[in-house]
Amino acid sequence: MPAPDVAALLIELERSDPEVADDARVAVEWLTGGEPLETITQLDVCEFLWYTLPLKVTGEHGALALALGRLLRLGGMERYAELCSSPVTARILRTYARGGEEAGTAAYQRALNATGVLPPDVPELHWSSIMGPEEMGAHIACSAALELAVVSGELVPAASAWKSQAEALTRRWLTAPRTELGGDNWVNRVHGERLNRWVLGRGAARRELAQPFEVRLHAPIPAPDGPRFPALRWLLELAALPGGVPLTRRHNIARSVVVEAAERFGWEMAGTRSESGVTALRALRRIAEHEMSAVTREGGALVITPEGRRLLDDPAAMWAAAAPVLLTPATGEREMETSVREVGLMLLLDRDDLPCGSFSERVTEVVVGEGWRTTTAAEVVAPLVELRHRLEALHLCEACERPSSEAAAVTLTPAGRAAALTALRGQALRPRKYLTIA
DSSP, X not given: OOOOOHHHHHHHHHHHOXXXXXXXXXXXXXXXXXXXXXXXXXXXXXXXIIIIHHHHOOSOHHHHHHXXXXXXXXXXXXXXXXXXXXXXXXXXXXXXXXHHHHHHHHHHHHHHHHHSOSOOOBTTBOOOSSOOHHHHHHHHHHHHHHHHHHHHTSOOTTSTTHHHHHHHHHHHHHXXXXXXXXXXXXXXXXXXXHHHHHHHOSSHHHHXXXXXXXXXXXXXXXXXXXXXXXXXXXXXXXXXXXXXXXXXXXXXXXXXXXXXXXXXXXOOOOTTOSGGGOHHHHHHHHIIIIISXXXXXXXXXXXXXXHHHHXXXXXXXXXXXXXXXXXXXXXXXXXXXXXXXXXXXXXXXXXXXXXXXXHHHHHHHHHXXXXXXXXXXXXXXXXXXXXXXXXXXTTOBOOOSSOTTSOOOOOBOHHHHHHHHHHXXXXXXXXXXXXXXX
């Protein structure tokens, strides 16, 4: 059957109802953007009716939706035409009109999720809010595959097995070699696009620093052989014992445990022998408790969580969970401060010979060049000290004689280099979200 021609359909509609034809012309131009009608998907129709139409198109929205349905029905696209006149569409348009944009977009998201054609996040790829061309192509292709599965009855939205089935189909579609991609797959294409955008970054100095990493971060970074994260494993094993890690009345780690940690791992300890006096131990607890959810406070002790037990039993999972925390935002940190640590890691990976005094200066130069409005040399020091504490807590750098309160360059161990590359790759491939420079 030949594809429906929009111009011919509009002429046919104009003969019977000129006013409807005018509304249909406006709606279909917004829907297709001038592309052939056969290229649209259910996701396109839903997003137009439930988001674009009420927020961006002027006119009587209900009439525009019904007019579009008339045109789609003339073109033999009955399923899409039914969406235009469905109670769901009418309800969402009323919600926008009565409750405003926030209420309307919430109703739109709920309805879109219920269709079953919105590709879910999968381990290989979490979708961005801001998609580049490759990611948009992958998203459209996956949505079309899900739509076909729903129409054929292979998938039933809201069924008990729906989520796992939709994720499995999405993973297959994203990871299988595609003829139209020259044998490549969508995950590789999206990762390549994200990595390139990360390398381009903001500012000439940042781009120059990141450029060599585009090739180095293209493939997953192999985990190093041998034991890893000895202090983290020790803390989890202690938390797994009956009674867990004892805490003081102020919920700090007990002094006996602090002393044991400092002696066992060669960490600098202040005279008070408290948790706050051993910066590496304090960082280790934050990582384990707040960023990995491996331990939790129960009464007067830190006890291991199910996630912590899983990590203890699986060294590969431990590596995958712990290495990225070098760049995980700390509580209250802004994007700028994470950027400082990112730049610091790149410099440590390739410029271990930087004099101690010039390390923070070089980081400041790069980060200021990115355009952060409030960046000063003093603001760079705290994130770099935090980075050093994390490296020390996870045994990813060589012991340094300089006080741990200074933002001095350190020397990464082989495991530290692998962890730094792993953290940078995770940062480069993370979903892109809306960001305000501050």
